[in-house]
Amino acid sequence: MAGTDVAGSARGSDAALGKTGEPPAAARSGAAKKVTLALLASFSALLYSQIQPPPSKIPGTPGGPPVTAPRTRLKDGRHLAYLESGVPKEKAKYKIIFVHGFDCCRYDVLNVSQGLLEELGIYLLSFDRPGYAESDAHPARTEKSVALDIAELADNLQLGPKFHLIGFSMGGEIMWSCLKYIPHRLAGVAILAPVGNYWWSGFPPDVFKEAWRVQFPQDQRAVWVAHHLPWLTHWWNTQKLFRGSSVKDGDPAMLSKEDRLVADKFEKRTYEKQVRQQGEHDSLHRDMMVGFGKWDWSPLEMENPFAGGQDEVKVYLWHGVEDLYVPVQLSRYISERLPWVIYHELPTAGHLFPVADGMPDAIVRSLLLGDE
Template sequence: MIREITVILLIGFVAWAYQATCPPPPNVCGSPGGPAITAPRIKLRDGRHLAYKEHGVSKELAKYKIIFVHGFGSSRHDAAIAANLSPEVVDELGIYIVSFDRPGYGESDPDPKRTRKSLALDIEELADQLGLGSKFYVVGFSMGGQVVWSCLKYISHRLTGAALIAPVINYWWPGFPANLTKEAYYLQLPQDQWALRVAHYAPWLAYWWNTQKLFPPSAVVARRPEIFSAQDVQLMPKLAVRQINRVIQQGVHESLFRDMMIGFGTWEFDPMDLENPFPNGEGSVHLWQGDEDRLVPVILQRYISKKLPWIHYHEIPGSGHLIADADGMTEAIIKALLLGDKVTLS
């Protein structure tokens, strides 16, 4: 009798554990009972849809065409480079910017097969369907900066230039010295250390870990104030009101948690092995980093800049993670990328 009860309890525990670790299916936009579709979208090669938003001058009149890649927990509406550029600069230079919802965010269909390469190919297809021409610029912020590394790997032949703004680091990239990544890793809050361990070593537990109540989940997901620098806190009132419910309306797993799984999983390439995509100076790559960024350790960005001397590295004293929202920064970022201007901040 005891044996039978034990077996039943074990089966019940396994069933509970499986259900707890299995995320609910995504609430896809346009599906019965799902969120409404309000944005223009393109249909991709595999049938998925990608929602986008256009900014600046028309692409027919534009001299410079930029694809902006948003960060973690954001959407096509959170395009800092579009929001912070003055209309005068946009018109004078002839800048067209398109931002898009990455898969699972906003109104873009989830992609359970998402990889680093598929994200780069999504961007290439977006450019082609919008008629941006054979070459274009890419700019990525935070987790979107990680996507720019994938663009440099897989579609560099399509790029005129690229900018990475406070790009998120993967602590398991093999090009980093172990002692350096260990030092940087332990600069995070303990709960973020554990959240990233789960995302890297046991991604199938990512949903459960970040939704259970036994341990504190990712501080980034919870937007704990400790993760922001003094400058970040000052800049937050300037930011547009982010409708987080619409950002993750299709489900937190296919947006936030898959982002973590992709970003901190095992990569098939190491950014530090990349070669200069513009050996003849026909374009440029820029990396912008605040030295007081509490989400992305500056010591690792410094190491990348030494390993890849062809990248124009810009470290801004006193700046945090929201570097692009500081006064004058967006214009400096864009002019350095498009015109090769040196950084001059008042």
């Protein structure tokens, strides 16, 4: 009986292990799944750590950049750094707020001649947009919040009920938000080479495709990621496997013939390191995420916000045909859809035309005095 029991036990063990003495398929499959899940979890954790941007360096805090500019505190506790020029605001006939573009700061204000500032009595204000230079970052920034920041900045500095606005590039795109959310504060608007969101409703497929193809392939990919996978924007533009945004990298291949003549004005900026001193994510990357993100509305569907008003408020849109940063096709079509926008298309100009000799004064004269 004992021998029989041993033999039966052996046969049972053989059956459990299988004829070859190996664990059954079900056991092997279970172990493989556990290993796969463990590897997947480790990979996911590694990927998550790689795509997370580093924390911002907050101006005025230990380890952060120093605060050297005058700043105003907003209602939510954030600070905006600003720069004033022109005549004193108490004596000014015109008050203009300039909104800088991508990878810029308050010092990149439109270089209006001192003669014109004094002749027309212009007070000119520029500021660091959130996350740039010395203005606090705004992780919840939207296309609407920037417009509200501008209105609050004007109130804090006591500019009065109305002011003029000039916005360049990414700052130009913000002008559409100001026209939507704070039109009652605006005395006039100049939109210079504005970034356009390819996914705004209203663009016909042929306009979209024509503008899309103007971009370099790496910029097409960077813009696509910013729109569809915004959480991946930081990693995409900092990894070294393949090229990220040419605009962010300052690729000289994007300069048009006329841009090359004025590019040294940007290359010689003594304050260049200050622009990104808080980190790239809350300045450059968030600009892309908001600018190319999913908006709840489209500028192409806007009605004239000044129709029927007592004051004649004019909106000017300027764009260069040879612009390789921001395709002219988007601005051209927007101007066709919005007849209340006065459009100036510059046949030989690139993206940097606002810094060309004489252009700042021409833009400001047009805005304040009308086209001559």
